[in-house]
Structure formats: C-alpha cells, structure tokens
C-alpha cells in the first residue's frame with residue numbers, strides 16, 4: 001500500500017528511494033540550525049572561536065564553506081551583537097552558502113562579477129569575500145523596494161568593489177554582453193526548500209505559477225549566459241527543489257546552446273555528494289546535469305537547495321539592445337578637485353592616522369562628490385560601463401562642507417584597525433544605548449568641541465563615529481544599522 005506523505009512531498013515520492021524518503025521526512029520536521037558566514041574583510045580567522053566564548057555559541061563549520069558556520073545550540077537572535085551590527089558576519093542558512101563556493105578565484109585575478117538578482121545581498125556579500133573585494137562586483141535587482149536592504153548589507157560588509165544597479169535582469173545580458181568573468185543567477189523561485197524555517201514557509205505551488213517561474217528562470221539564465229565572457233563561469237541556483245525550476249531550466253538552456261555551454265563538475269573545495277536528477281516524471285534530462293548539486297535537506301542538515309556551475313565555452317549570438325544611459329553629472333556626481341582631494345587625504349592622515357591615498361591606488365578607486373557626500377568609486381566601473389545607470393558605487397568616504405571633512409562610518413568600519421588616532425572608549429554600561437543609536441553623556445577634555453572621534457568599547461571593538469558636543473557624544477551611526 002502506498003503510504004501517505006505530506007502534500008508538498010507527493011511530487012518527490014518517485015525521486016527518492018524508501019530509505020532516502022524516510023530520511024527526508026525525518027529531517028523536515030527538525031528545526032533548521034541557524035547559520036552565519038564571517039566577513040574576512042573585518043573578522044579575523046579566530047573570530048568564531050572568540051564568539052563561542054563570548055556568546056556561548058557552539059559553532060560547527062559548514063563542510064563546503066570555509067567561512068560558514070552552523071550553530072549546534074539554540075541561542076536566540078544572532079543579530080543583537082556588536083559584531084553583527086558592524087558587519088563581521090552575515091546570518092545565512094548553510095545551504096545558501098553553496099552557490100558562491102562554486103566560483104574559484106585565480107591568483108592575482110581582478111575579476112568582474114555580475115550578481116543578476118542580488119537583493120538582499122546574502123550571496124553578493126559572499127561573492128565579495130570569495131573574490132577578496134578585488135575587481136568589480138555588479139549587484140543588480142529589479143525590485144526597488146529590495147534595493148535598500150541590498151545597499152545596507154553591502155555597506156555593512158565594507159566593500160569597495162561593489163556597484164548596485166536596479167534593472168530587469170532579462171535585459172542585462174543584451175545590454176552588457178560578454179563583460180563578466182563570473183555571473184551568479186540566484187533565481188527568483190517558489191522557495192520550495194521542503195524544510196520550513198522562518199524565511200521559508202511551506203505552501204503548495206500551482207502549475208500555472210510554476211510554469212511562469214520556469215519561463216522567467218529560463219530568460220534570466222539566458223541573460224546571465226549572454227553577460228558572461230567566453231570561458232566565463234555562470235552559477236545557476238535556487239532555493240527550490242522542484243525539478244521544473246532546477247534541472248529542467250538547465251536542460252532547456254543546454255538544448256538551446258549545446259555547443260556553447262557545459263555543466264561542470266563541482267570543484268574540489270566543495271566536498272559534497274548531491275547529484276542532479278537525470279529524469280523526473282516523463283522528462284529525461286541531459287546526462288551532464290548529474291554534475292549539478294541537488295542539496296536534499298537530509299544530506300547536510302540544511303534547507304533544500306540547488307546549484308550548478310556552467311562554463312560558457314564559446315560566444316553566444318546576442319541581439320543588440322541599446323543600453324540605458326545616465327551621465328555622472330546627471331546622477332549628481334562631479335570629480336573632486338585637487339584641492340578637495342588634498343584636504344580629504346590630509347585630514348584622514350593627520351587626524352586619524354589613516355592613509356587613504358594608498359587604498360585609492362591599490363584598489364583603483366577615484367573620489368567623486370555628490371552634494372556634500374564623498375564617494376570612492378571603482379575606476380573600472382567608470383571606464384568599462386560608462387554611463388550605465390547605477391544606484392550606488394564603491395564606498396562612502398565622508399562628507400565635505402565649509403566646516404571641513406568628516407569621515408564616514410563605512411570607511412572607518414571597513415578599515416577600523418587603520419583608524420589609529422582620535423579614539424574614545426565608552427563604558428560597558430553605555431554600550432546598549434550607543435548601539436541603539438542614542439547620544440551619550442560623556443566627560444572628556446581630550447578633544448575640542450565638534451571633534452569627530454572613533455568610538456570603541458572596553459574590548460577595543462570599533463563601534464562607529466561620534467561627534468563631541470559639550471558633555472554629549474552625538475551618535476553618528478548610520479540609520480541602516
């Protein structure tokens with residue numbers, strides 16, 4: 001007699017043997033362990049050990065992600081720590097750490113990377129780590145409401161190499177053909193991850209919705225392939241295990257471009273066994289799809305996930321589509337003058353002990369002014385993607401007004417160790433108020449009124465910038481904190 005399965009699992013009955021089906025059933029009722037991924041731009045390799053001691057976390061490394069950790073104990077809200085607010089880690093389910101691990105950085109490379117559907121930026125922050133914040137990362141999303149979250153997460157991560165665009169992903173490949181060494185398509189999907197969590201609730205997906213999603217996924221993947229350079233790598237991923245959104249999408253593109261694309265076997269740094277399906281229902285798929293990763297929830301104690309690494313062997317004929325254009329001047333930017341640049345570099349050096357000049361040179365950034373805001377923008381973006389509209393680019397450096405130059409939290413947070421002067425230490429009792437963005441009462445005669453200081457706690461952790469105003473320390477933490 002056929003046994004009764006939860007309705008959302010019915011479609012999976014024939015894809016697994018009896019033992020696997022039992023394991024799956026058992027796993028989906030287990031609570032999903034919390035996960036976090038550390039930020040190598042800010043956190044040292046020993047940071048997870050220190051957090052274990054400080055916060056009582058029991059951390060276990062994710063087998064396919066060196067910077068990824070799962071919690072073995074229940075510890076409540078992971079976002080309430082200093083380190084989270086300062087961008088030392090990103091809270092992420094372990095399964096979502098899989099796709100970016102499929103990209104391998106060549107030594108000395110300065111890659112150009114496109115994250116086609118990026119918001120809220122979980123995978124973009126991972127890309128930035130994986131590529132050591134080198135080269136250029138274009139993070140795109142068509143949904144303007146979700147762009148604010150993406151921007152906040154990239155700022156918190158401290159990246160200098162990221163540019164955010166707000167465009168329909170389907171067109172990016174025709175607007176920017178063969179421009180990128182790596183392209184991630186973490187596609188919009190039904191979210192049928194089988195194991196429910198706060199973010200993924202279980203629901204039934206109609207065949208009409210599934211079909212609409214599949215058509216969009218195919219169009220987006222075609223665009224991702226167009227945007228990749230010959231020999232470029234494209235990762236396709238979803239947080240759904242429905243074969244229609246996974247293997248079937250790859251199969252459609254393999255049929256369209258049999259000579260130009262190939263599904264690659266998984267790199268050695270991802271030591272997991274989770275092959276893609278060769279058939280589902282009446283559909284047979286291309287045999288190379290076995291190289292994809294179908295992460296069933298019971299395999300590694302994660303939510304369900306799917307990812308495949310595709311190499312673009314050869315050019316794809318791409319119809320020309322005229323790009324949207326916006327000059328920097330129209331977007332409100334003008335290059336800083338030599339005098340302004342000197343003032344910014346000198347203040348950072350003399351007051352904070354920080355050498356911005358060297359960072360501009362090594363990272364290929366130039367300074368631009370938008371009103372009072374000074375932004376360091378990747379020159380590579382300006383030269384290769386001239387006049388392509390963007391939401392934000394590079395890193396905020398500070399504000400310049402007739403009162404002088406004031407550094408930005410984004411810069412000070414990213415390079416906190418190098419901001420070696422103009423420090424103020426607050427007490428442990430003041431910490432919660434400060435992190436809640438409240439001003440503090442302080443007694444110090446160390447700095448003149450109006451000074452902007454680097455605030456640290458008793459453990460010397462960077463906590464943001466503050467401005468001295470009599471007996472008050474004005475809290476300059478940005479509102480996205």
Ligand SMILES: C[S@@+](CC[C@H](N)C(=O)[O-])C[C@H]1O[C@@H](n2cnc3c(N)ncnc32)[C@H](O)[C@@H]1O
Nearest residue numbers: 117118119120121122123142143168169186188
């Ligand atoms: C699965 S989510 C991406 C999650 C993200 N990669 C992360 O790790 O944080 C899919 C995203 O695709 C975006 N999206 C949906 N349709 C799109 C389209 N046609 N072009 C670009 N982005 C699209 C959605 O707004 C959503 O943010």
